[in-house]
Amino acid sequence: MTTITAAPVRKDVLVTCAPDRAFQVFAAEMGRWWLKSHSLAASGQAKVVVEPFAGGAWYEVGNEGERCDWGHVLAWEPPARLVLIWRLSPDFTYDPALHTEVEVTFTPEGHGTRVRLEHRMLENYGAAGAQMSHVFDSPNGWGGLIASYVAAAGA
């Protein structure tokens, strides 16, 4: 079987502050903006921690103090660049063996900062990508379609 390289997911947004501030909010204050609907913590998300050094841990802390790991810091280069290793499997559980990367760069643009995000190495999800069906509800009979998709994709 040939190796399949998945195209990265790329996003960018223009924010109205300098790169150092944008970096600060993105990394050090991640819990302020991270959507609470995307949380592993059973008791709800209290905060998100990105340890400020290469090799640091990336995790969330629940309202009852439980820690849920998300990944690690690969590069911590304020104010220009942050690379995180995202180790969450498609069904949103922590998999220490999984390595996908989220690179975020902060570039001055006008009076603001262009924040570019790239989530890459998605091919490392491999066949597990098909398990994403777990996160898709099937309100309109989509379940069968997904099931056939998964079966064929896994074949």
Added chain:
Amino acid sequence: MTDASHALSALADPTRRRVFERLAESPASVAEITRGLTVSQPAVSQHLKVLREAGLVTGTPKGASTVYRIDPAGLGPLRQWLDRFWDAQLEAFARVVDEDKP
């Protein structure tokens, strides 16, 4: 976490969904797919284009035609989901940054 109709919006069209379901059974050419449906070959080609762009199917040239199959890595839905996921997150991030403005 999210709903399928969003994540798989490319499959909202019933005919497109049938094309996709046909490929879930086995890889096929445009002509082979068209044979089992009541739509024209150009229409099927158009649906395949959308499915390809959504990362749900891939096409491999074989002789004069192209054989289509669903993305063997199963990454189409995953990519779509991540695409929306990061859209929402960056939107939230930008909102918080802007709130900090004096």
